[in-house]
Amino acid sequence: MTNFIKKAPFFILSFLFLSGCSVNKLAIKTTGSIIEYGMDALMEESDLVFAKESAPANLKLLEGLIKGDPENVTLLISAVKGFSSYTLAFLEDEDKERAKLFYNRGKEYGLRVLLKNRQFNETFKKNIDSFNKSLQSFKKDDVPALFWTGFAWGNWINLNLDLPEALIDIPKVESIMMRVMELDESYYYGSVHLFFGVSYGSRSAILGGNLEKSKEHFDGAIKISGGNFLIDYFYKAKYYAIPTQDKELFENLINKVISTPSDVLPEQRLVNEVAKVKAKKLLSQIDEYF
Numbered sequence: 001m002t003n004f005i006k007k008a009p010f011f012i013l014s015f016l017f018l019s020g021c022s023v024n025k026l027a028i029k030t031t032g033s034i035i036e037y038g039m040d041a042l043m044e045e046s047d048l049v050f051a052k053e054s055a056p057a058n059l060k061l062l063e064g065l066i067k068g069d070p071e072n073v074t075l076l077i078s079a080v081k082g083f084s085s086y087t088l089a090f091l092e093d094e095d096k097e098r099a100k101l102f103y104n105r106g107k108e109y110g111l112r113v114l115l116k117n118r119q120f121n122e123t124f125k126k127n128i129d130s131f132n133k134s135l136q137s138f139k140k141d142d143v144p145a146l147f148w149t150g151f152a153w154g155n156w157i158n159l160n161l162d163l164p165e166a167l168i169d170i171p172k173v174e175s176i177m178m179r180v181m182e183l184d185e186s187y188y189y190g191s192v193h194l195f196f197g198v199s200y201g202s203r204s205a206i207l208g209g210n211l212e213k214s215k216e217h218f219d220g221a222i223k224i225s226g227g228n229f230l231i232d233y234f235y236k237a238k239y240y241a242i243p244t245q246d247k248e249l250f251e252n253l254i255n256k257v258i259s260t261p262s263d264v265l266p267e268q269r270l271v272n273e274v275a276k277v278k279a280k281k282l283l284s285q286i287d288e289y290f
Contacts, residue, residue, distance in 0.1 A: 035058070035061070035062055035065070035075070035078055036074070036078060038058055039058075039078060039081070039082060040267070042054070042055060042058070042270065043085075043267060043268055043269070043270050043271065044266060044267055044268075044269050044270065045269065045270045046262055046263070046269045046270070046273055048270070048273055048274065051089070051270055052089075052090045055082070055086050055090070056086075058082070059079070059082050059083060059086060062075060062078055062079050062082060063079065066079060066109075070112075071116075073113050073116075073145070076109050076110070076112050076113045077109075077110070077113060077145050077148060079106065079109040080106040080107070080109040080110035080113075080148040080149055080151075080152055081106075081144075081148045082106075083102050083103070083105050083109070083152065084103065084106040084148060084151050084152040084155065085271075086102065087099050087102040087106070087155070088155065088274070089270070089271070089274045092155075092159075093278065093281070096159055099155075099159060100156060100159050100160060103152050103153075103155045103156040103159065104152075104156050106148070106152035107149060107152040107156055110145060110148055110149025110150075110153070111149060113145040113149070114138075114142075114145055114146065114149055117134070117137055117138065117142075119133075119134040119137040120134045120137065120138070122134070128171050128172065128175070131172055131175060132175050135175055135176065136179075138179055138183070140183045140184055142183075143180055143183050143184045143187050146176055146177075146179055146180050146183075147177070147180045147187055147188060147191070147192060149176065150173050150176040150177045150180065150195065151191070151195060153169065153173045153176075154173045154177070154195055154198075154199060157169055157173060158198070158202055161202075161203070161207070167207065170207075170208065174196075174199065177192050177195050177196065181193075181196075185220075185224070186224050189221070189224060189225040189228075189229040189232075189265075189268070190220060190221040190222075190223070190224025190225055190229075191221065193217040193218070193220035193221035193224065194217070194218070194221040194231070194232055195217075196213070196214075196217040197214050197215075197218035197221060197236065197239060197240070198214075198235050198239050199214075200213045200214035200217065201214035201218075201235075201239030201240050201243060202239050211240060211243055211244055214239060214240050214243075215236075215240050218232060218235065218236040218239075218240055222236070225265075228264045228265040228268075229265060229268060229272070230256075230257045230260055230262070230265075230271070230272045230275040230279075231271055231272070231274070231275040231278075233253045233254070233256045233257045233275070233279075234253070234254070234257050234275045234278050234279050234282070236253055237249075237250050237253035237254050237257075237279070241253060242289045245290065247286075247290045250286070250290070251283075251286075254279045254282060257275050257276055257279035258276055258279050258280060258283070260272075
């Protein structure tokens with residue numbers, strides 16, 4: 001039974017691509033909705049081993065569906081969200097080189113959605129002023145595509161701060177996320193604030209880092225999530241408490257993550273479990289930071 005479950009996505013793909021073209025598209029659209037429910041169910045999972053083992057097959061199924069319907073916005077957004085979340089949870093701390101590749105893969109899926117916008121497409125490779133102007137053409141319905149693309153792109157940058165091409169991209173990513181802030185700062189538990197908290201806290205002042213702004217955004221994310229999205233506290237400990245050398249704050253934030261039940265936010269139980277693992281690891285390294 002276990003082997004069947006692992007192979008099931010490929011049986012589904014075989015069925016789809018042996019069918020006629022019009023039937024394919026209909027089946028893909030239907031399956032795409034199922035994939036969304038599957039992603040939601042995965043985020044509710046508390047067993048990290050189970051989640052880690054099941055996610056790749058689902059992501060590969062998602063890529064197969066995109067092959068059959070490459071313009072499907074729902075599938076493309078699910079792909080950038082899925083690859084970004086998987087990489088953050090299971091690759092970033094274990095294998096940075098693979099994490100770079102997977103964040104970039106997610107970014108590319110997200111850009112395929114954003115580049116459907118004519119104004120954005122025309123200015124994507126132009127100067128930052130033209131790029132910023134084109135972002136005004138995106139509306140609130142575009143927030144998921146904007147946020148997850150910026151999330152994947154921004155995390156790729158954070159892992160490549162030694163590359164000139166990554167540093168050059170920083171203004172564009174920040175502009176994308178500022179547009180998200182303007183349209184809906186509460187999206188995904190206020191995670192656009194979390195993005196800026198990490199962004200300002202992870203860079204030196206010469207590269208645009210600003211610890212005061214970092215704190216403001218971390219506090220903004222915590223306020224919007226009601227303090228239930230535990231990853232907020234972890235990143236505030238890592239990217240604000242450590243740089244400011246506030247050991248007491250660091251310990252308070254990390255202990256908050258560890259002591260709070262992961263089901264305080266049932267629909268994001270997986271992220272909260274990931275936060276706990278990351279927090280425990282960071283706490284074990286406290287002597288290296290203080």
